[in-house]
């Protein structure tokens with residue numbers, strides 16, 4: 377019997393697609409399958425309206441937590457909230473306005489959280505921007521240093537007393553391995569003399585790494601832990617400022633390879649979910665995780681003096697102590 381060519385082609389395409397899906401799933405790392413629930417726990421996720429943050433929120437909502445979606449655009453946040461509720465069957469999901477590019481907004485957010493919430497068990501500093509053109513936040517911080525690092529530094533510190541009231545609270549900071557490519561440029565932290573979008577992203581993520589180490593030291597004995605998550609290269613809106621992210625044509629041409637190589641937002645969210653719920657991590661702090669496994673930390677992020685120096689500067693710049 378001779379099969380029609382079209383049938384053979386369709387089956388071949390179908391089989392390759394199936395194989396590609398399996399390969400992609402394999403390349404993207406394992407899902408966090410353990411069935412731990414987080415009933416009664418409250419989780420804050422910044423930048424939860426899209427990408428990795430939205431998927432993290434969805435999975436944690438399915439595990440029964442109360443979710444605070446901290447977003448700068450309440451319209452986008454509301455759309456994500458509806459999607460999260462629809463898919464998780466958990467209505468305990470609320471939107472709260474938070475713009476990490478404004479210390480005033482951060483302080484206002486913290487005040488509402490403290491007034492309205494009984495407890496905060498998990499803070500996921502997920503929001504981020506990558507390689508944007510040079511611009512400045514309300515306090516005139518370079519945008520990436522401000523949104524990715526100084527904003528979360530202020531937010532986390534202002535929430536610490538609330539977190540300490542929880543039995544075992546966790547802070548999770550999202551980083552990128554590009555932090556390894558640089559050293560903290562203390563001479564020009566705010567990129568006044570020189571601005572390179574990629575370098576500023578690396579600086580901001582190295583700052584988060586140093587901050588996490590210093591915070592872990594300061595939190596010893598408090599039952600509050602802080603760990604970093606490297607989500608891996610994931611297809612989200614993070615590339616919106618890259619030339620390729622803007623051009624549909626070039627993005628489209630590369631897409632089959634990119635599609636295979638890049639994680640889905642669901643895959644990118646797995647390490648954050650693992651860090652938020654895994655019972656084995658209660659006493660683990662100051663570590664970095666990739667694909668839900670402990671990863672080594674590069675030398676530039678282990679420098680205790682740099683971490684202290686950065687902390688003191690950040691305290692001043694964000695007026696934390698005043």
Ligand SMILES: NC(=O)c1ccc[n+]([C@@H]2O[C@H](COP(=O)([O-])OP(=O)(O)OC[C@H]3O[C@@H](n4cnc5c(N)ncnc54)[C@H](OP(=O)(O)O)[C@@H]3O)[C@@H](O)[C@H]2O)c1
Nearest residue numbers: 423427428475476477502503504550552609610612613614
């Ligand atoms: N995707 C990757 O390959 C990758 C790799 C390594 C690390 N990461 C890190 O993973 C985290 C999540 O990124 P993603 O890939 O999910 O990116 P994404 O799709 O671009 O989502 C980023 C989120 O951050 C929010 N955000 C941006 N600026 C903000 C501000 N000023 N105040 C409050 N929220 C703000 C965005 O809100 P709007 O929608 O309103 O802009 C959005 O919700 C980031 O920290 C990123 O650096 C991602």
Ligand SMILES: *[C@@H]1O[C@H](CO)[C@@H](O)[C@H](O)[C@H]1NC(C)=O
Nearest residue numbers: 540542543544597598599600
């Ligand atoms: C930390 O947790 C343990 C066990 O739950 C508890 O006995 C201890 O009092 C807690 N310490 C602080 C500082 O809250």
